[in-house]
Amino acid sequence: MLKIALPNKGRLSDEVRELFNDAGLEVRVRGERALTASLGGEFEAIFVRAQDIPEFVADGAADAGVTGWDLVCESGRELEMLMDLEFGRCRLVVAAREESGIQKLEDIQSGVRVASSFTRITQEFFAKRGQSVKVVPVSGATEIAPHLGIADIIVDLTSTGSTLKMNGLREVGTIVQSSARLIGRKGHAPEAAAQLEELRQALGSVLAARGKRYLMANVPRRVLPNVHEVLPGLNGPTVVEVQGGDFVAVHAVVPARNIYRTINALKNLGCQGILVTRIERLMP
Ligand SMILES: Nc1ncnc2c1ncn2[C@@H]1O[C@H](COP(=O)(O)OP(=O)(O)OP(=O)(O)O)[C@@H](O)[C@H]1O
Ligand SMILES: O=P(O)(O)OC[C@H]1O[C@H](OP(=O)(O)OP(=O)(O)O)[C@H](O)[C@@H]1O
Numbered sequence: 011m012l013k014i015a016l017p018n019k020g021r022l023s024d025e026v027r028e029l030f031n032d033a034g035l036e037v038r039v040r041g042e043r044a045l046t047a048s049l050g051g052e053f054e055a056i057f058v059r060a061q062d063i064p065e066f067v068a069d070g071a072a073d074a075g076v077t078g079w080d081l082v083c084e085s086g087r088e089l090e091m092l093m094d095l096e097f098g099r100c101r102l103v104v105a106a107r108e109e110s111g112i113q114k115l116e117d118i119q120s121g122v123r124v125a126s127s128f129t130r131i132t133q134e135f136f137a138k139r140g141q142s143v144k145v146v147p148v149s150g151a152t153e154i155a156p157h158l159g160i161a162d163i164i165v166d167l168t169s170t171g172s173t174l175k176m177n178g179l180r181e182v183g184t185i186v187q188s189s190a191r192l193i194g195r196k197g198h199a200p201e202a203a204a205q206l207e208e209l210r211q212a213l214g215s216v217l218a219a220r221g222k223r224y225l226m227a228n229v230p231r232r233v234l235p236n237v238h239e240v241l242p243g244l245n246g247p248t249v250v251e252v253q254g255g256d257f258v259a260v261h262a263v264v265p266a267r268n269i270y271r272t273i274n275a276l277k278n279l280g281c282q283g284i285l286v287t288r289i290e291r292l293m294p
């Protein structure tokens with residue numbers, strides 16, 4: 011049975027579990043602190059720190075894993091990126107104190123001290139730019155470092171920007187755009203590769219379904235051509251005869267984002283019995 015390494019706590023763990031559950035790979039843990047679990051009886055999950063997952067997958071302790079792309083980059087290990095899971099979106103940025111006078115990366119003087127828990131990426135980033143910096147390793151709460159006088163600037167993750175703001179820091183450049191990814195080791199045996207492809211498709215079908223809704227409506231036959239305009243970008247909705255009437259039933263997969271507009275447009279055309287449901291999985 012293939013082993014999948016998943017974050018045991020922190021920012022990504024809840025969404026990872028939800029995604030696997032939705033894909034029919036229910037996480038069945040044996041007690042709150044259990045470090046392994048069954049994933050729908052198809053895979054075995056091992057719960058470890060998000061930071062350790064790239065190493066564990068690269069070394070073969072797990073066959074695949076889910077973790078942040080920032081951590082994959084920081085590990086420096088060669089891994090296969092199997093899928094972008096579209097949550098845990100954040101950026102690894104360079105930030106400086108607002109009163110520092112540093113507005114852009116070019117303003118960073120050689121010799122500055124950079125606090126970060128992403129020491130490898132930081133080192134590489136400034137080396138490539140030809141800026142010599144001194145990396146000060148920290149393991150968390152990086153934003154406090156400039157105020158403690160142990161560093162001049164920082165490299166850390168941000169999403170809403172509120173932590174930087176709260177600490178009087180200004181973003182001066184982005185190094186990595188990150189999100190949660192499904193990763194695997196390079197060069198799996200064919201059987202393992204086939205199972206991972208099935209996993210990728212199962213997770214992908216859930217992600218694809220999240221942005222869509224299934225819409226049904228009874229449409230007056232005479233406005234059917236207009237309905238085709240309201241439901242664009244589809245191969246064409248399914249049209250079902252409603253016996254003995256002036257109405258036909260239309261079924262379509264529509265983007266969730268514009269659903270209110272779609273419903274109103276259908277109502278204005280005289281459609282009735284409009285029904286919208288979530289889709290569990292979508293396999294194109
Ligand atoms: N503010 C954020 N917004 C969105 N995603 C984030 C944010 N901060 C971190 N992440 C993502 O979540 C991943 C794990 O971060 P998390 O904070 O859960 O763990 P950690 O602090 O590195 O480790 P631990 O909690 O085990 O000490 C990060 O590598 C990143 O991909
Ligand atoms: O831009 P924001 O939305 O404010 O998010 C940024 C913060 O989120 C992460 O920390 P986290 O909350 O995961 O705490 P941690 O330091 O304990 O990992 C990151 O290290 C930043 O401190």
Ligand SMILES: [Mg+2]
Nearest residue numbers: 020021150167
């Ligand atoms: Mg964190």
